Amino acid sequence: MAVATPRVFVSHLSGVAVFDPNGDQVGRVRDLVAMLRAGRGEGGARAAGDRPPRLLGLVVEVAGRRRIFLPMTRVTGVESGQVITTGVLNMRRFEQRASETLVFGELLDRRVRLIETGEEVTVLDIGITQLPARRDWEIDKVFVRKGGKGALRERFLRRETPAAQGGGGRRTGEALTVEWSAVTGFSLEEHGQGAESLLATFEQLRPADLAGVLHHLSPKRRAEVAAALADDRLADVLEELPDDDQVEIIGKLQDERAADVLEEMDPDDAADLLAELPEEAKERLLTLMRPAEAADMRRLMSYEERTAGGLMTTEPVVLRPDATVADALARVRDPDLSAALAAQVYVCRPPDQTPTGTFLGLVHFQRLLRDPPFTLVSSLVDADLPALAPDTALTEVASYLATYNMVAAPVVDESGSLLGAVTVDDVLDHLLPEDWRETEMHGAAAAGRTPRFEEG
CATH class of the missing domain: 3.10.580.10 (CBS-domain)
Structure with missing residues:
Protein backbone atom coordinates (compact mmCIF):
# COMPACT_ATOMS: atom_id res chain seq x y z
CA MET A 1 0.00 0.00 0.00
CA ALA A 2 1.41 3.37 -1.06
CA VAL A 3 2.40 5.77 1.70
CA ALA A 4 0.78 9.21 1.35
CA THR A 5 3.32 11.98 0.92
CA PRO A 6 2.84 15.10 3.09
CA ARG A 7 1.46 18.22 1.42
CA VAL A 8 1.48 21.70 2.91
CA PHE A 9 -0.05 24.91 1.56
CA VAL A 10 2.48 27.68 1.93
CA SER A 11 0.10 30.14 3.61
CA HIS A 12 0.34 27.85 6.66
CA LEU A 13 4.10 28.36 6.81
CA SER A 14 4.15 32.15 7.08
CA GLY A 15 5.82 33.08 10.36
CA VAL A 16 6.01 29.46 11.53
CA ALA A 17 8.71 28.79 14.12
CA VAL A 18 11.79 26.79 13.08
CA PHE A 19 13.29 24.46 15.72
CA ASP A 20 16.51 22.49 15.95
CA PRO A 21 16.46 18.81 17.05
CA ASN A 22 16.81 19.85 20.71
CA GLY A 23 13.60 21.85 20.57
CA ASP A 24 15.29 25.26 20.62
CA GLN A 25 13.75 27.86 18.31
CA VAL A 26 16.22 29.20 15.76
CA GLY A 27 13.94 31.54 13.79
CA ARG A 28 10.74 31.96 11.79
CA VAL A 29 9.82 31.26 8.17
CA ARG A 30 9.57 34.45 6.08
CA ASP A 31 9.49 32.99 2.54
CA LEU A 32 10.16 29.92 0.41
CA VAL A 33 12.67 29.67 -2.43
CA ALA A 34 11.76 27.71 -5.58
CA MET A 35 13.33 27.12 -8.96
CA LEU A 36 10.95 27.25 -11.92
CA ARG A 37 12.23 24.55 -14.23
CA ALA A 38 13.15 25.54 -17.78
CA GLY A 39 10.32 25.42 -20.25
CA ARG A 40 7.57 25.68 -17.65
CA GLY A 41 5.18 28.53 -17.01
CA GLU A 42 5.66 30.43 -20.29
CA GLY A 43 2.57 29.12 -21.98
CA GLY A 44 1.73 26.39 -24.42
CA ALA A 45 1.60 22.64 -23.95
CA ARG A 46 3.63 20.84 -21.35
CA ALA A 47 6.36 18.50 -22.48
CA ALA A 48 5.94 14.86 -21.49
CA GLY A 49 7.85 14.05 -18.32
CA ASP A 50 8.13 17.68 -17.20
CA ARG A 51 8.37 17.93 -13.42
CA PRO A 52 6.94 20.66 -11.19
CA PRO A 53 9.27 23.29 -9.71
CA ARG A 54 11.69 22.15 -7.07
CA LEU A 55 11.48 23.83 -3.67
CA LEU A 56 15.07 24.74 -2.80
CA GLY A 57 14.60 25.91 0.75
CA LEU A 58 13.18 28.39 3.24
CA VAL A 59 14.12 31.96 4.04
CA VAL A 60 14.35 31.99 7.83
CA GLU A 61 14.61 35.09 9.98
CA VAL A 62 16.93 34.48 12.94
CA ALA A 63 18.09 36.67 15.82
CA GLY A 64 18.88 40.25 14.84
CA ARG A 65 16.34 40.04 11.97
CA ARG A 66 19.01 38.41 9.81
CA ARG A 67 17.60 36.31 6.98
CA ILE A 68 19.35 33.07 6.14
CA PHE A 69 18.77 30.25 3.66
CA LEU A 70 17.65 26.87 5.05
CA PRO A 71 17.85 24.13 2.37
CA MET A 72 14.91 21.75 2.27
CA THR A 73 17.41 18.89 2.55
CA ARG A 74 18.03 20.14 6.10
CA VAL A 75 14.31 20.09 6.97
CA THR A 76 13.33 16.90 8.79
CA GLY A 77 9.72 17.77 9.53
CA VAL A 78 6.92 20.22 8.67
CA GLU A 79 4.07 19.53 11.02
CA SER A 80 1.88 20.92 13.81
CA GLY A 81 2.67 24.51 12.88
CA GLN A 82 6.43 24.12 13.13
CA VAL A 83 9.49 23.29 11.04
CA ILE A 84 12.20 20.96 12.39
CA THR A 85 15.77 21.11 11.06
CA THR A 86 18.84 18.94 11.39
CA GLY A 87 20.40 21.72 13.45
CA VAL A 88 23.07 22.51 10.84
CA LEU A 89 22.57 26.10 9.63
CA ASN A 90 24.63 28.38 7.40
CA MET A 91 24.28 31.76 9.12
CA ARG A 92 25.34 33.88 6.14
CA ARG A 93 22.63 36.22 4.97
CA PHE A 94 20.28 35.15 2.20
CA GLU A 95 20.69 36.77 -1.20
CA GLN A 96 18.31 35.74 -3.93
CA ARG A 97 19.91 34.39 -7.10
CA ALA A 98 18.69 35.18 -10.59
CA SER A 99 17.42 31.63 -11.12
CA GLU A 100 15.42 31.61 -7.89
CA THR A 101 11.81 32.62 -7.25
CA LEU A 102 10.35 33.69 -3.90
CA VAL A 103 7.02 31.95 -3.39
CA PHE A 104 5.41 34.55 -1.12
CA GLY A 105 7.04 37.56 -2.71
CA GLU A 106 6.61 36.66 -6.39
CA LEU A 107 4.08 33.86 -6.92
CA LEU A 108 1.17 34.78 -4.66
CA ASP A 109 -1.35 37.13 -6.34
CA ARG A 110 0.15 36.44 -9.76
CA ARG A 111 -2.34 36.20 -12.62
CA VAL A 112 -1.89 33.04 -14.67
CA ARG A 113 -4.04 31.04 -17.09
CA LEU A 114 -5.68 27.64 -17.03
CA ILE A 115 -4.23 25.68 -19.94
CA GLU A 116 -7.47 23.80 -20.58
CA THR A 117 -9.70 26.88 -21.00
CA GLY A 118 -7.30 29.81 -21.33
CA GLU A 119 -9.17 31.51 -18.48
CA GLU A 120 -7.26 34.01 -16.33
CA VAL A 121 -7.03 33.15 -12.63
CA THR A 122 -5.31 34.66 -9.58
CA VAL A 123 -2.95 32.58 -7.43
CA LEU A 124 -4.09 32.52 -3.79
CA ASP A 125 -1.91 29.73 -2.42
CA ILE A 126 0.69 27.18 -3.43
CA GLY A 127 0.79 23.53 -2.38
CA ILE A 128 4.13 21.80 -1.79
CA THR A 129 4.74 18.09 -1.31
CA GLN A 130 7.64 15.97 -0.17
CA LEU A 131 8.90 13.38 -2.61
CA PRO A 132 8.68 9.77 -1.40
CA ALA A 133 11.71 8.42 0.46
CA ARG A 134 13.57 11.74 0.03
CA ARG A 135 13.90 15.13 1.69
CA ASP A 136 13.29 16.94 -1.60
CA TRP A 137 10.10 18.98 -1.96
CA GLU A 138 8.35 20.33 -5.03
CA ILE A 139 5.37 22.51 -5.91
CA ASP A 140 2.50 20.33 -7.09
CA LYS A 141 -0.73 22.27 -6.46
CA VAL A 142 -1.97 25.79 -7.12
CA PHE A 143 -5.00 27.28 -5.35
CA VAL A 144 -6.57 29.89 -7.63
CA ARG A 145 -9.62 32.08 -8.01
CA LYS A 146 -11.25 32.54 -11.36
CA GLY A 147 -11.87 36.00 -12.76
CA GLY A 148 -8.32 37.39 -12.54
CA LYS A 149 -7.82 39.82 -9.62
CA GLY A 150 -9.28 39.20 -6.19
CA ALA A 151 -8.25 37.01 -3.30
CA LEU A 152 -9.76 34.95 -0.50
CA ARG A 153 -8.36 37.11 2.26
CA GLU A 154 -10.57 35.44 4.88
CA ARG A 155 -9.09 32.03 4.10
CA PHE A 156 -5.60 33.19 4.94
CA LEU A 157 -6.70 34.94 8.11
CA ARG A 158 -8.44 31.75 9.30
CA ARG A 159 -5.56 29.59 8.01
CA GLU A 160 -7.99 27.19 6.29
CA THR A 161 -6.98 24.73 3.59
CA PRO A 162 -8.21 25.09 0.01
CA ALA A 163 -10.29 21.96 0.54
CA ALA A 164 -12.27 23.80 3.20
CA GLN A 165 -13.25 26.32 0.57
CA GLY A 166 -14.86 23.76 -1.69
CA GLY A 167 -11.91 23.92 -4.07
CA GLY A 168 -13.29 21.26 -6.38
CA GLY A 169 -16.03 23.47 -7.76
CA ARG A 170 -15.72 25.22 -11.11
CA ARG A 171 -18.39 27.90 -10.99
CA THR A 172 -17.43 31.33 -12.33
CA GLY A 173 -15.46 33.31 -9.76
CA GLU A 174 -15.03 30.34 -7.45
CA ALA A 175 -11.74 29.23 -5.95
CA LEU A 176 -10.34 25.85 -6.95
CA THR A 177 -7.22 23.76 -6.53
CA VAL A 178 -5.46 22.55 -9.69
CA GLU A 179 -2.27 20.72 -10.57
CA TRP A 180 0.78 22.86 -11.28
CA SER A 181 0.76 21.44 -14.80
CA ALA A 182 -2.75 22.83 -15.37
CA VAL A 183 -1.66 26.49 -15.29
CA THR A 184 0.73 28.61 -17.32
CA GLY A 185 2.27 32.07 -17.08
CA PHE A 186 4.34 31.95 -13.89
CA SER A 187 7.52 33.05 -15.66
CA LEU A 188 5.98 35.86 -17.68
CA GLU A 189 6.63 39.44 -16.58
CA GLU A 190 3.52 40.92 -15.01
CA HIS A 191 2.74 44.57 -14.41
CA GLY A 192 0.25 45.60 -11.74
CA GLN A 193 0.43 42.31 -9.82
CA GLY A 194 -1.88 42.33 -6.80
CA ALA A 195 -0.77 41.87 -3.20
CA GLU A 196 -3.85 40.82 -1.21
CA SER A 197 -2.81 37.19 -0.67
CA LEU A 198 0.78 38.14 0.14
CA LEU A 199 -0.40 40.66 2.72
CA ALA A 200 -2.87 38.18 4.19
CA THR A 201 -0.04 35.75 4.90
CA PHE A 202 1.75 38.49 6.86
CA GLU A 203 -1.36 40.01 8.47
CA GLN A 204 -0.15 39.46 12.03
CA LEU A 205 3.37 40.83 11.55
CA ARG A 206 4.49 43.84 13.54
CA PRO A 207 5.27 46.91 11.39
CA ALA A 208 9.02 46.40 11.88
CA ASP A 209 8.78 42.80 10.65
CA LEU A 210 6.58 43.73 7.69
CA ALA A 211 9.14 46.42 6.86
CA GLY A 212 11.71 43.64 6.68
CA VAL A 213 9.49 41.80 4.19
CA LEU A 214 9.16 44.89 1.99
CA HIS A 215 12.87 45.65 2.15
CA HIS A 216 13.71 42.23 0.71
CA LEU A 217 11.19 42.39 -2.16
CA SER A 218 12.08 43.63 -5.62
CA PRO A 219 11.32 47.34 -6.24
CA LYS A 220 8.39 46.28 -8.45
CA ARG A 221 6.80 44.08 -5.76
CA ARG A 222 7.63 46.62 -3.05
CA ALA A 223 5.61 49.26 -4.91
CA GLU A 224 2.72 46.85 -5.49
CA VAL A 225 2.57 45.82 -1.84
CA ALA A 226 2.78 49.43 -0.67
CA ALA A 227 -0.10 50.32 -2.99
CA ALA A 228 -2.23 47.56 -1.42
CA LEU A 229 -1.57 48.52 2.22
CA ALA A 230 -4.01 50.72 4.12
CA ASP A 231 -2.72 54.24 4.75
CA ASP A 232 -2.21 53.77 8.51
CA ARG A 233 -0.50 50.39 8.05
CA LEU A 234 1.79 51.76 5.35
CA ALA A 235 2.62 54.73 7.58
CA ASP A 236 3.67 52.41 10.42
CA VAL A 237 5.79 50.33 8.05
CA LEU A 238 7.48 53.35 6.46
CA GLU A 239 8.65 54.48 9.89
CA GLU A 240 10.58 51.20 10.21
CA LEU A 241 12.25 51.26 6.78
CA PRO A 242 15.66 52.66 5.79
CA ASP A 243 15.58 56.17 4.31
CA ASP A 244 16.20 54.99 0.74
CA ASP A 245 13.24 52.61 0.87
CA GLN A 246 10.99 55.32 2.32
CA VAL A 247 11.87 57.76 -0.44
CA GLU A 248 11.43 55.11 -3.13
CA ILE A 249 7.98 54.04 -1.89
CA ILE A 250 6.58 57.51 -1.25
CA GLY A 251 7.87 58.61 -4.65
CA LYS A 252 5.86 55.90 -6.42
CA LEU A 253 2.55 56.79 -4.76
CA GLN A 254 0.09 59.24 -6.24
CA ASP A 255 0.64 62.65 -4.64
CA GLU A 256 -2.77 62.70 -2.94
CA ARG A 257 -2.18 59.30 -1.35
CA ALA A 258 1.40 60.14 -0.41
CA ALA A 259 0.10 63.19 1.47
CA ASP A 260 -2.50 61.03 3.27
CA VAL A 261 0.16 58.52 4.33
CA LEU A 262 2.45 61.27 5.60
CA GLU A 263 -0.42 62.59 7.73
CA GLU A 264 -0.78 59.11 9.28
CA MET A 265 2.91 58.95 10.22
CA ASP A 266 4.31 60.27 13.48
CA PRO A 267 5.04 63.96 12.79
CA ASP A 268 8.77 63.68 13.46
CA ASP A 269 9.14 60.66 11.15
CA ALA A 270 7.07 62.36 8.44
CA ALA A 271 9.20 65.49 8.70
CA ASP A 272 12.39 63.41 8.39
CA LEU A 273 11.01 61.73 5.26
CA LEU A 274 9.92 65.03 3.72
CA ALA A 275 13.39 66.42 4.34
CA GLU A 276 14.83 63.61 2.18
CA LEU A 277 12.66 64.52 -0.83
CA PRO A 278 13.53 66.99 -3.58
CA GLU A 279 12.34 70.51 -2.78
CA GLU A 280 9.67 70.52 -5.48
CA ALA A 281 8.17 67.20 -4.35
CA LYS A 282 8.29 68.28 -0.71
CA GLU A 283 6.36 71.51 -1.35
CA ARG A 284 3.85 69.71 -3.55
CA LEU A 285 3.05 67.21 -0.78
CA LEU A 286 2.91 69.88 1.93
CA THR A 287 0.38 71.78 -0.18
CA LEU A 288 -1.83 68.67 -0.35
CA MET A 289 -1.71 68.01 3.40
CA ARG A 290 -4.19 69.47 5.87
CA PRO A 291 -3.04 72.97 6.88
CA ALA A 292 -2.51 72.05 10.54
CA GLU A 293 -0.48 68.95 9.62
CA ALA A 294 1.58 70.90 7.08
CA ALA A 295 2.27 73.60 9.68
CA ASP A 296 3.61 70.94 12.08
CA MET A 297 5.85 69.55 9.34
CA ARG A 298 7.26 72.96 8.48
CA ARG A 299 7.86 73.74 12.14
CA LEU A 300 9.72 70.47 12.72
CA MET A 301 11.83 70.92 9.60
CA SER A 302 12.87 74.38 10.80
CA TYR A 303 14.95 72.83 13.60
CA GLU A 304 18.34 71.20 13.23
CA GLU A 305 17.96 67.44 12.80
CA ARG A 306 20.02 66.35 15.81
CA THR A 307 18.38 68.67 18.35
CA ALA A 308 15.39 68.28 20.66
CA GLY A 309 13.28 70.33 18.24
CA GLY A 310 14.26 68.15 15.30
CA LEU A 311 13.65 64.93 17.25
CA MET A 312 10.36 65.78 18.94
CA THR A 313 6.84 64.78 18.04
CA THR A 314 4.23 67.52 18.06
CA GLU A 315 1.47 65.18 19.31
CA PRO A 316 2.09 64.36 22.99
CA VAL A 317 -0.86 63.88 25.35
CA LEU A 432 22.74 54.48 16.18
CA PRO A 433 24.67 54.53 12.88
CA GLU A 434 22.72 56.09 10.02
CA ASP A 435 22.37 52.76 8.21
CA TRP A 436 21.38 50.74 11.30
CA ARG A 437 17.98 49.73 9.90
CA GLU A 438 19.46 48.39 6.70
CA THR A 439 22.29 46.68 8.57
CA GLU A 440 19.76 45.05 10.88
CA MET A 441 17.60 43.85 7.98
CA HIS A 442 20.60 42.36 6.19
CA GLY A 443 22.10 40.95 9.36
CA ALA A 444 25.54 41.36 10.80
CA ALA A 445 27.12 38.69 8.61
CA ALA A 446 29.67 39.63 6.02
CA ALA A 447 28.43 40.40 2.55
CA GLY A 448 28.40 37.59 0.04
CA ARG A 449 27.34 33.98 0.23
CA THR A 450 29.19 30.74 0.41
CA PRO A 451 28.20 28.13 -2.19
CA ARG A 452 25.11 26.18 -1.13
CA PHE A 453 27.05 22.96 -0.70
CA GLU A 454 24.45 21.72 1.77
CA GLU A 455 21.61 21.78 -0.77
CA GLY A 456 22.19 18.15 -1.56
Missing part, protein backbone atom coordinates in the same frame (compact mmCIF):
# COMPACT_ATOMS: atom_id res chain seq x y z
CA VAL A 318 -1.77 67.40 26.48
CA LEU A 319 -4.35 68.09 29.22
CA ARG A 320 -5.70 71.28 30.77
CA PRO A 321 -5.31 71.82 34.53
CA ASP A 322 -8.99 71.06 35.20
CA ALA A 323 -8.78 67.60 33.59
CA THR A 324 -9.17 64.62 35.93
CA VAL A 325 -7.19 61.43 36.37
CA ALA A 326 -10.03 59.63 34.59
CA ASP A 327 -9.61 61.98 31.62
CA ALA A 328 -5.87 61.34 31.58
CA LEU A 329 -6.23 57.56 31.72
CA ALA A 330 -8.77 57.65 28.91
CA ARG A 331 -6.29 59.53 26.75
CA VAL A 332 -3.33 57.22 27.38
CA ARG A 333 -5.48 54.15 26.62
CA ASP A 334 -5.43 55.16 22.95
CA PRO A 335 -3.98 52.10 21.15
CA ASP A 336 -2.41 54.35 18.51
CA LEU A 337 -0.14 55.95 21.12
CA SER A 338 3.38 54.60 21.41
CA ALA A 339 4.39 53.26 24.82
CA ALA A 340 6.75 56.20 25.31
CA LEU A 341 4.08 58.82 24.61
CA ALA A 342 1.56 56.99 26.80
CA ALA A 343 3.98 56.97 29.75
CA GLN A 344 3.10 60.51 30.82
CA VAL A 345 0.75 63.42 30.16
CA TYR A 346 1.67 67.09 29.86
CA VAL A 347 -0.43 69.67 31.70
CA CYS A 348 -0.68 73.08 30.00
CA ARG A 349 -2.89 76.13 29.99
CA PRO A 350 -5.06 76.50 26.86
CA PRO A 351 -4.67 76.02 23.99
CA ASP A 352 -4.09 72.30 24.42
CA GLN A 353 -2.59 71.72 20.98
CA THR A 354 1.12 72.33 20.44
CA PRO A 355 2.42 74.94 20.68
CA THR A 356 0.34 75.23 23.84
CA GLY A 357 -0.23 77.83 26.46
CA THR A 358 2.04 77.85 29.51
CA PHE A 359 3.53 74.43 30.30
CA LEU A 360 2.80 73.60 33.96
CA GLY A 361 4.48 70.21 34.25
CA LEU A 362 3.89 66.53 33.60
CA VAL A 363 2.25 63.59 35.33
CA HIS A 364 3.66 60.09 35.09
CA PHE A 365 1.38 57.21 34.22
CA GLN A 366 2.20 55.40 37.48
CA ARG A 367 1.08 58.42 39.49
CA LEU A 368 -2.22 58.43 37.60
CA LEU A 369 -2.79 54.83 38.70
CA ARG A 370 -2.29 55.69 42.36
CA ASP A 371 -4.88 58.47 42.67
CA PRO A 372 -8.70 58.47 42.56
CA PRO A 373 -10.30 59.04 39.12
CA PHE A 374 -11.85 62.37 40.17
CA THR A 375 -8.49 63.94 41.18
CA LEU A 376 -7.46 66.96 39.12
CA VAL A 377 -4.20 66.44 37.23
CA SER A 378 -3.11 69.96 38.24
CA SER A 379 -2.70 68.66 41.80
CA LEU A 380 -0.38 65.87 40.66
CA VAL A 381 1.93 67.83 38.39
CA ASP A 382 5.68 67.29 38.65
CA ALA A 383 6.79 70.90 38.15
CA ASP A 384 10.37 70.45 39.35
CA LEU A 385 11.62 68.50 36.35
CA PRO A 386 13.38 70.87 33.91
CA ALA A 387 12.19 70.98 30.32
CA LEU A 388 14.35 70.84 27.19
CA ALA A 389 14.89 73.79 24.90
CA PRO A 390 14.31 73.05 21.19
CA ASP A 391 18.00 73.65 20.37
CA THR A 392 19.24 71.11 22.94
CA ALA A 393 21.80 68.83 21.28
CA LEU A 394 21.15 65.12 20.80
CA THR A 395 23.81 64.03 23.30
CA GLU A 396 22.31 66.32 25.95
CA VAL A 397 18.84 64.93 25.27
CA ALA A 398 20.17 61.38 25.75
CA SER A 399 21.89 62.41 29.00
CA TYR A 400 18.67 64.04 30.23
CA LEU A 401 16.63 60.86 29.65
CA ALA A 402 19.28 58.74 31.35
CA THR A 403 19.70 61.11 34.31
CA TYR A 404 15.99 61.31 35.12
CA ASN A 405 15.12 57.73 34.04
CA MET A 406 12.62 59.06 31.52
CA VAL A 407 11.24 57.55 28.31
CA ALA A 408 10.03 60.95 27.04
CA ALA A 409 10.80 64.58 27.79
CA PRO A 410 8.97 67.89 27.21
CA VAL A 411 10.34 70.46 24.78
CA VAL A 412 9.44 74.03 25.75
CA ASP A 413 10.20 77.36 24.03
CA GLU A 414 11.40 80.62 25.60
CA SER A 415 7.84 81.77 26.31
CA GLY A 416 7.11 78.61 28.31
CA SER A 417 4.87 76.96 25.70
CA LEU A 418 5.06 73.21 25.12
CA LEU A 419 6.29 72.51 21.58
CA GLY A 420 6.33 68.72 21.73
CA ALA A 421 8.00 65.76 23.37
CA VAL A 422 11.15 63.77 22.60
CA THR A 423 10.82 60.01 23.06
CA VAL A 424 13.62 57.58 23.79
CA ASP A 425 13.02 55.59 20.58
CA ASP A 426 13.67 58.68 18.47
CA VAL A 427 16.84 59.39 20.42
CA LEU A 428 18.07 55.84 19.82
CA ASP A 429 17.28 56.14 16.11
CA HIS A 430 19.72 59.04 15.86
CA LEU A 431 22.39 57.68 18.22
